[in-house]
Amino acid sequence: MKQITLLVFLITLLLVACTDENTLVDNETAKITGLSRSSTFLFDTVSVNGIALGNSAESTKVLINDSETNIDIISVNPTEVIFVPKQSFDNAKISLEVNGVKTNTIPINIALTPMYDTVRVNAGKFIMGALSGFSDETPLHEVNLTRDLYVFTYEVTKELWSQVMDTLIIATNDFGFPADSITWLKAIEFCNRMSEIYGFEKSYNSDGPNVTFDYNANGWRLPTEAEWEYFCKAGTDEDFSGNGDINQMGYFDSNSGLNSHKVGEKLANQFGLYDVHGNMWEWCWDKYEENYYTSESVADPTGPVTGGRHVMRGGSYQDGFNFARISNRTINKLDHKSIGLRLVRNVQ
Numbered sequence: 001m002k003q004i005t006l007l008v009f010l011i012t013l014l015l016v017a018c019t020d021e022n023t024l025v026d027n028e029t030a031k032i033t034g035l036s037r038s039s040t041f042l043f044d045t046v047s048v049n050g051i052a053l054g055n056s057a058e059s060t061k062v063l064i065n066d067s068e069t070n071i072d073i074i075s076v077n078p079t080e081v082i083f084v085p086k087q088s089f090d091n092a093k094i095s096l097e098v099n100g101v102k103t104n105t106i107p108i109n110i111a112l113t114p115m116y117d118t119v120r121v122n123a124g125k126f127i128m129g130a131l132s133g134f135s136d137e138t139p140l141h142e143v144n145l146t147r148d149l150y151v152f153t154y155e156v157t158k159e160l161w162s163q164v165m166d167t168l169i170i171a172t173n174d175f176g177f178p179a180d181s182i183t184w185l186k187a188i189e190f191c192n193r194m195s196e197i198y199g200f201e202k203s204y205n206s207d208g209p210n211v212t213f214d215y216n217a218n219g220w221r222l223p224t225e226a227e228w229e230y231f232c233k234a235g236t237d238e239d240f241s242g243n244g245d246i247n248q249m250g251y252f253d254s255n256s257g258l259n260s261h262k263v264g265e266k267l268a269n270q271f272g273l274y275d276v277h278g279n280m281w282e283w284c285w286d287k288y289e290e291n292y293y294t295s296e297s298v299a300d301p302t303g304p305v306t307g308g309r310h311v312m313r314g315g316s317y318q319d320g321f322n323f324a325r326i327s328n329r330t331i332n333k334l335d336h337k338s339i340g341l342r343l344v345r346n347v348q
Contacts, residue, residue, distance in 0.1 A: 028052040030098040032106055041111045042088055042163060045074065048081040054098045061097040064089055064108070068097075088112045112197060113163040117153035119272045120347065121231045128229055129293055130239075130327035136290045137327045142297040143226045148347035151223070151231050154263035154274050155179070155282065155340045156190070164193050176262040178280045178340045184310045184332065185209065187222060187283045187341045194343065195219030203345075213285060215302060220343045225286040225329070226301050227344060228313045232277075232326050234270035239325040240277055241269035246321045250278025256317035260338070277324040280340030281312040281332075288331045312339060 029052060036047035054060035057073045062083045064071065070087035081096060088110050095105040125144045130137040161167070161179035165186075182190075188211055192202045195217075203221035205212045213221070223231070234241045242249045248267050251260070256278070264274045276282075286303025288311045303311070309331040315324025316338035323330060332339065 030054070030096060030101065030103045032094070032096060032103050035094070035106065035108060038107060039109045039111070039115065040085065041114045041159075042086065043084055044114075044159075045082060045084055046108075048083070048094070048096065049079065050081075050096075050103070051079065052098065053078055053081050053096060053103075059099050063095045063097055063102070064110070065092050066095070085110045114157065114160045116156075116160060118150040119153050121149045121151050121271055123148050124230070126230050126233060127237075128226060128327075130325070133325065133327055134329070136293070136329050139293060139295045141293055141295050143230070143301065144297065144299040145227060145230055146300055149223075149227065149231070149344045150347060151271075151273060151344045152342045153268075153272065155280050155342050157263060161190065164190055164197065176264075178260055178263055178275070180260060180280060180338065180340055181336045182283070182339050182341055183336055184283055185211070190341070191220045191222060191343060195345075200345065213302065215300070216346070218346055218348045220345045222283050222285045222341065223344045224300075224302050225284045225311050225313065226298075228282065228284050229326060231271055231273060231344075232269065232314065234273070236270065236326075239327075241326060242267050242277075246277060246324060250275060250315065250324055251317045252278045252315055252321045252324050253317065253319055254321065258318060260317050276314055276342075277326075278315045278321075279317055280314070281316045281330065281338055282314045283339065283341045284311040284313055286311045288329070 032048055032050040034049045040046050054076050056076050060076045060081055061068045062071045062073055062081060072084040072086060074082040074084060090109060092108050093105040094108045096103045123145050125142060127140050128143045129140045131140060155178040158174050158177050158179050188204050188206060192204055195202045200219035201217040203214055203217040203219040232241055238244050240246050240249055247255055250266050260279060268274045269276055287307030288309050289304040289307055292304055312330045312332055318338045
């Protein structure tokens with residue numbers, strides 16, 4: 001009898017302990033402890049970390065400035081809520097509502113487009129072309145560039161392209177990779193859209209395939225061929241800038257696995273620019289002419305007036321390292337898969 005009584009007592013004690021433990025969990029105050037990133041952009045995936053955050057989208061709401069509109073909740077568990085913002089906010093506050101009770105708030109910024117980095121490249125003179133190379137790289141000639149530039153530190157990424165061009169939302173595992181398969185006309189459109197978004201003058205007027213270039217505008221644009229070679233050289237007289245080792249400076253056919261790679265994985269050149277060798281071909285403004293170079297000194301050249309195809313620079317993950325040389329000039333291929341872009345704009 002004593003054994004039965006003792007057993008009943010132990011079972012009762014265990015049930016009470018479990019009930020008390022569950023009560024503690026249920027009554028624990030929901031609290032946000034941090035975000036995966038406090039500065040993000042439209043349609044990015046953001047994680048809210050904390051304690052007692054709920055178990056489902058039915059129990060938990062994401063509030064930005066006390067509103068739950070334009071937010072898609074992806075998943076909810078007690079320590080993490082993952083959501084996608086569908087509206088931009090500056091200096092906003094984010095909180096959660098868990099089972100009708102609001103949590104603490106923390107700051108968040110949601111930009112219209114992903115952030116981008118630039119390097120200021122000052123105007124200057126340099127020797128353009130090559131002594132030994134393909135025939136279209138000769139003769140050597142002096143070029144005087146009179147405008148300081150802001151140059152994208154990295155090639156345009158897929159997420160920036162997707163946001164600006166209103167294309168389908170890309171998978172998060174594609175974030176950080178360079179935009180690819182870009183035609184020259186689409187690159188022009190992208191530049192103008194970037195200028196509109198950030199309140200700059202458009203650099204281009206386009207009527208179908210006919211595009212005119214306002215070199216004095218302050219908007220985003222493609223570099224001229226001379227500007228591209230200048231910021232790629234970054235003061236060197238070698239075939240490759242930076243430390244001169246192409247394997248450390250860029251991705252080409254022998255070290256890429258014939259796939260593009262995330263921007264910025266290789267070393268920067270002396271100006272702080274990444275992937276100027278390999279990874280993606282980069283569009284320039286200029287039309288291509290094989291014998292365009294002369295031995296005369298020129299200032300701010302913008303390329304031939306006529307021509308049906310445009311210049312690409314820098315080589316790619318699909319091509320040999322010889323195409324990634326500073327002075328190499330190439331025209332667009334029918335297959336645009338390995339073609340991307342890098343933007344510049346005038347400092348004013």
